[in-house]
Amino acid sequence: MIVDLQRFIAVGRPFWAELERMLDRLEAEPDLRMTLPQLEHFHHLYERTAADLAKITTLSSEPETRRYLENLVARAYGEIHETREKQRRFVPLKWFFQTLPQTFRRHVRCFYLSVAITLVGCAFGGLAITFDPGSKPVLMPFSYLLQDPAKRVAEEEKDTKNRLAGLRTTFSAELMTHNTRVSIFTLALGMTWGVGTIVMLFYNGVTLGAVAVDYIRAGQTKFLLGWLMPHGVVEIPAILIAGQAGLMLALALIGRGSRAPLKTRLREISGDIVTLIFGVGVLLVWAGFIEAFLSQYNEPIIPYDAKIAFGTVELILLSLFLAKSGSARRPEPKNPDE
Amino acid sequence: MKTSMLFIRAPEGIAFSQLLAGPVTRFIAWFIDQLCIGVAMFFLGTALNLLELISWNFGFALYVITYFVINIGYGIFFEWNWRGQTVGKKLLRLRVMDVEGMRLQFNQIVVRNLLRFVDSLPAFYFVGGLTCWLNSKCQRLGDIAANTAVIRSPRVAEPDLDQLLAGKYNSLRQYPHLAARLRQRVSPAEADVALQSLLRRAEFEPTARVELFADLAAHFRTKVEFPAEATDGIADEQYLRNVVDVLYRTSQVQSSKFKAQSSEQAAALNQL
16 A cells, blocks of 8 residues: 555544644643544544544654654543543542542551551550560650650649740641652552551551650650640541551552552552541641640649540541441442443 | 653544653753752842741741742742642753653642652662662652653754755756655655765765765665656766755644744734
């Protein structure tokens, strides 16, 4: 077959240009829904352009036309063969009250696993500090935790002049960014087949368990609850959810019990991982505010009972949110073909 | 097998390929992006300094949060809004795309950018670079998780054919139907070999050059048989020049026409 290039281009060009115009519209307007005749026409243009590409592929001449057609066919191919639901406009409230808790519940087993690993870490940390108090510098990452709990409580309660005055906003910002960074890291380590995520969760558990047992043994349980609960009941679940996302990633990588190829397994969870990690971000912003503006105040400024009550209310609300929010409606299937 | 191309075959039987970006190019693009973030933070820091005059605490807190958001969100923002490109990628003509040619989704961009935390371990993207080097599609861990690949669209330098082929009578052009058949039968790779051998002819040893052009001319003579009066008395090198002229020159005229028409059409479409 000999192609008359000039004629080939002159004949094909209007179709290519029309396909390009339709692709531009589709890419610019995510909510655009084509009618059936429009879809048929779009498909016709794609097939015609693909056929033109097949004709010109064998020719050494016209590299630019070939590249142009390759680009068009690649873009149209993505639009036509894409089976994932088209992304709709983001509605923050709907996302927060429906999508996030529904996603959490869909993968709740990974959350339970995340909790279990952290609890094992807690037990390890608690036992270590009980039987080997000398291991405190190894188990506790922050210097202020190394001193005697009773001494620290006495100092904190003496400090009525607002030790962090003028620094709270900065402290809050640093807490938010640090915790979010740790959470993303916990998620990302899922790519180590979950080993990194497990280590992070276990290490968090060790620190938490060691601190808790240290303060309980020193008779400072009330201070501990008053200090940790207002922010901890949100911050700790947030890290656990990040661990849940990391474990989801690991399970998709391992693919045990699934015959789907790796690409498909990863495709199926990527949206859920993003939802969870953004949810973690929101929770950590709240926890950062509370830790800087409430948790650091102790008696006599704020009674411990009030702080514990506040933490309890938060915990109940968070549990209800994760367990019930968005459950009135049936969760939408991820893939309409399923 | 590790190749430098990403091949995608559509169910319609059409195959298209994209050139994959290597770890070094990607590292340079990342370095440029880091410079962009640095510059953005410098200007932002200067602006926030003014705010610190009112409240140091609030100004510094804003700086901490903004730095964090820009650092994490830079790649997500640009790759989503510029269809898979950041400033560094745009400069080096790189683009993130779905590994199966599907529409690039926001989730994929977020996942590949969040997994930079692991890819950048222990320093300077060692883990990511190593994975990229070992992976057949040159993917770092973030790309594997997000099902994406980074492709390269190099600008093809147009050779100065007018200077290379100027002032010579091309006897092959006297037979347009055979010239058309030649264009049909020669593959893009063969055409490129012929062109490159002419462009680099000064770099060869005289004997090697004669042998090379003899081999190439013999090869192209088997593609289409031109009448004896068109080829008799022509040196192998000149024959190859004529072949390159037939393969590239006509197409250049058509390409430029096509490009001009396309841009006119694009302008017209924009007005709609």
